[in-house]
Amino acid sequence: MTTAAQDTGLAATGGLTRRTLLLMAVATGLSVAGNYFSQPLLDTMAHHFGMSSGTAALVVTVSQIGYVCGLVLLVPLGDLLERRRLTVTLCALTAAGLVCTAAAPETSLLFTGLALTGLCSVGAQVMVPFAATMAAPEARGRAVGTVMAGLLLGILLARTAAGGLAELGGWRTVYWVNAGLMLMMALLLWRALPPFHPAERVSYGSAFRSMVRLWRHHPVLRWRTLTGASSFGAFTVLWVSLTFLLSGPGYGWSTAAIGLMGLAGAAGSAAASAAGRLADRGLVHTVTGGGAVLLTASWGLLAAGRHDLAWLLAGVLLLDLAVQAVHISNQNVVYALEPQARSRLNSIYMTTYFFGGVTGSALTSVVWSHAGWPGVCTLGAAFSTVTMLSHLGERLTRNRPAP
Template identity: 55%
Template sequence: MSSAAAVPVTPGLTPGLVPIMSVATGLAVAGNYYAQPLLPAIAREMGLSAAGAGAIVTTAQLGYALGLLLIVPLGDLLERRRLIVVMTLLAAAGLLVTALSPSMAGVFVGTALAGLFSVVAQVLVPLAATLAAPAQRGKVVGTVMSGLLLGILLARTVAGALATLGGWRTVYWVGAAAMALAALVLARRLPRYQHSVGLSYPRLLLSVLGLFREEPSLRLRAFLGAAAFAAFSVLWTSMAFLLAGPAYGFSEVTIGLFGLAGAAGALAASAVGHLADRGHGDRATTLGWWLLLLSWGSLYFAPLSLAALILGVLALDLAVQGVHVSNQGAIYRIRPEARNRLTAAYMTCYFIGGAAGSLVSAAAYGAAGWSGVCLCGGIVSLAGLAAWLGGSRLHKAVSGA
């Protein structure tokens, strides 16, 4: 193994860099969600069935999963600023290909490219944790992760609004331009940073599996992340059916605005970072799981009360973001030199949980309506709470804490 190389980094984070990284993270992940409200329009133009148009979303998800496994670990090998800028430009290129495509083949290629390189968000988060002072790390990670969740929640709202102004391709033109601008700003503002682990690329990828085997804390936090994002997907996958159905009869534009309610919860969750910075990360995790479980009690009454729905959405998004931030704070303390590989391992499980939650939610709504969705969400949340309470006690017993 070769010796590790290190390029000196600008001490700490320069003023304004955290918001820049947060916005760039949100823009990157938003590219995977633009298509969801645009599928009917794309299907009409391309002459596709609903199932054929839905394959666009699946393509984005597969691209993102592949990026998590194959690209994110490179952050522990290559110089970070250059890697981030190149990935951001390639994600912009993917969006541009989609905007220019005259056929579905081009749309799928552009979607796959954008999904593959949008994992730049998962390189920015560990870099923010690395650059932050230890006493501020939780707050910084919370802020950047709020940007990521805001990107997921607001992408649908923004895409719907832009499409009404200039058609579905306008969304991808604007998205590509925004990503290109983000690459320019990041190239100018990010400090150079490299800390290579000295592994070949194949051994680097294998070491991700080794981290799972060697670190019980990573295994626990990965399961918790998967369960939390599954609960998130259970809600957001089926909520549009409820809002468009007899209970409310809202239009697509109005439904998209509910992302704003979730965004408020995501922004409030940055306070979780303060708890972690003061040594209360485990307490934040416990509070998050209890809040997540209780949120389904409010959501159960959503068909009868809009206030109950909004309260439940706020609570659930706050809880999911809180658990996620405390999870990342915990895994980043395991091996600082392996933060990108830890992120790849954790986020792959997080992504699998989200995909499973979407599948379960759609099946539950079809079989038992909104009450079935709430039951599934409650079960997933209860399983996460039980795993956390049991796992944390076992860890304390083994470590003698």
């Protein structure tokens, strides 16, 4: 059976119902949330384990390293193994990592649990191309947008949930709760998802070699990875620096109040589904270009929000909306390049996407210490400008034949 036939067959047999799509969106959000719970809890965890501030910072770093390893090593398996079994297995292993973290009596087991959670939480990135494959071609953008909206909500609301549950039952509570929810997701996904076997048999080594070919053969893939990485860099510039701004003398917010800012950002997740629908109508380039322009414009609002909450909220909302528009349109273009290699394409795209975020995070710490909020806004605008230029470069070169 060819890949096209598999795509059509899954869609024709109801492979992706609305209920299944929403379940996948929830599962992706819960999968990635485990990597962000620790951020508002670092002081509490450091005090509990007697860690120095430098060691406590590794709590976040270990999760990030695990996630990058998962993007490179595990996500390509979606093109090699039966996808339902792979998805469910990764959800169950994520739950195991969360249990290890919640029950850790010492730092070595804590870091082991965090690394396992980060590594296996890339099950979310297996589900995104799985949803694209199951969806009918005319609804593929909406499917990807819906699942990615769930992922964004998981990232943004994780901090709020961690703060609230920690107040109720201590820092371990959020990990216990998420572990239970991930086990429930594994069971529900096993019942809801159809079996899906790859159309071609490819060895693990061949899959990695083919990723080099994909990168070299598709100029559009290279442009879209740059567009995505720079836009996510702008996203992390905001969310890393926002805590510094809101906890400083200008606002003086508490940790719990700062966590609630994630709710404002979560409103931008509505753009994911809308962007997907526009992409289904053939407006994918318009969505990318419009998102890049809005992303750059948002930094003007954010700069004005240094002492004005209304401007700040408007900037946060516009930036998150723009980032999602760019991201969803990117994925629609990337997944269409070679349908039988969607997981490998997603591995390439998301790995560079994540490194864009890491770069933004690292530069933000340096810029904030030297130039404060105005410098951070300039940095974010620079990342956004790269996003616009990358999209323009793709449009100017898109008609050139691939080598």
